[in-house]
Amino acid sequence: MQIPLSRTAVRADDDVMETVVLPAVHRTCGLVGAELRGLDLTLDYPDETYAAIEQAWAEHGVIFFRDQHLDAGQRERFASRFGTIRVKQELRKEPEQTRAIGEGWHTDMTCFDEPPKATILFAEEIPPWGGDTQWAGMGPVFEALSPGLQATLLGLWAVHANVRKLGLSYDQTDPPEPSIAEYDAAEGPLHPVVRLIPETGRKVLYVNPEFTMRFDGWTRRESLPLLRYVYEFGVRPEFVTRFKWAPGSIAMWDNRQTWHFAVNDYQGHRRVMHRILLAGSKPVPAEAL
Ligand code: SIN
Numbered sequence: 057m058q059i060p061l062s063r064t065a066v067r068a069d070d071d072v073m074e075t076v077v078l079p080a081v082h083r084t085c086g087l088v089g090a091e092l093r094g095l096d097l098t099l100d101y102p103d104e105t106y107a108a109i110e111q112a113w114a115e116h117g118v119i120f121f122r123d124q125h126l127d128a129g130q131r132e133r134f135a136s137r138f139g140t141i142r143v144k145q146e147l148r149k150e151p152e153q154t155r156a157i158g159e160g161w162h163t164d165m166t167c168f169d170e171p172p173k174a175t176i177l178f179a180e181e182i183p184p185w186g187g188d189t190q191w192a193g194m195g196p197v198f199e200a201l202s203p204g205l206q207a208t209l210l211g212l213w214a215v216h217a218n219v220r221k222l223g224l225s226y227d228q229t230d231p232p233e234p235s236i237a238e239y240d241a242a243e244g245p246l247h248p249v250v251r252l253i254p255e256t257g258r259k260v261l262y263v264n265p266e267f268t269m270r271f272d273g274w275t276r277r278e279s280l281p282l283l284r285y286v287y288e289f290g291v292r293p294e295f296v297t298r299f300k301w302a303p304g305s306i307a308m309w310d311n312r313q314t315w316h317f318a319v320n321d322y323q324g325h326r327r328v329m330h331r332i333l334l335a336g337s338k339p340v341p342a343e344a345l
Pocket of ligand 1: 147157158159176177188189316317319320329331345
């Protein structure tokens with residue numbers, strides 16, 4: 057989809073002519089993701105501009121901007137246009153550190169009762185090569201499953217927890233794999249396996265390899281074959297996009313409908329990002345077909 061760069065609008069209340077700048081939306085590769093062009097995010101735009109960004113975001117799952125060098129205040133002001141800021145943090149990998157945060161497919165913090173709605177990542181320093189991030193779109197994934205499997209998944213709920221005790225420091229990014237018994241005993245919120253994205257009416261798969269423990273009422277051992285099937289299916293190349301960062305790049309992903317993976321292929325180099333998580337709400341289950 058391509059929407060015009062700008063249009064002239066007449067405000068009904070005072071007959072003032074004003075130009076509303078709208079982003080040009082360019083889809084990336086895979087059935088997820090779009091790059092938005094034509095905006096300078098250091099500026100404050102009228103509400104219609106942010107509404108167009110939100111629309112592209114809900115439709116494409118993850119959106120990208122390039123050459124946006126925002127300071128801390130500008131990052132916060134931009135993020136606040138889309139919701140309540142829940143967490144602000146620096147993700148810094150120093151040359152001597154070998155593990156990276158997020159180097160496995162996951163959705164951020166679905167172990168919470170109300171998982172973050174979205175994550176915004178701002179690139180400050182990027183290694184000379186590598187350090188890309190990948191996203192998989194769970195709307196296209198769900199739509200590509202057979203009607204039989206869709207119907208089965210629509211009837212299920214799953215337990216989510218942080219059984220590996222993943223944290224934000226790099227020494228917590230590679231914890232040992234817990235036992236099956238620990239997965240079975242893990243306690244956490246129940247989320248629908250297929251959730252609805254109210255803005256688009258889309259049904260999206262809502263399990264992820266990091267935080268989904270088991271289907272509700274099933275053991276971990278019983279859950280694994282089906283979970284493994286959708287985890288493998290979900291990262292087929294047609295559902296995945298990959299973003300090459302540069303200083304000033306921004307990625308905003310809808311944490312309700314994507315998985316992501318930080319590619320850790322830049323040993324010996326620094327990578328510095330700023331991350332903002334926006335507050336979410338309890339996932340709404342999609343209704344049976
Ligand atoms: C994350 O998992 O949120 C980090 C992604 C990245 O650093 O590319």
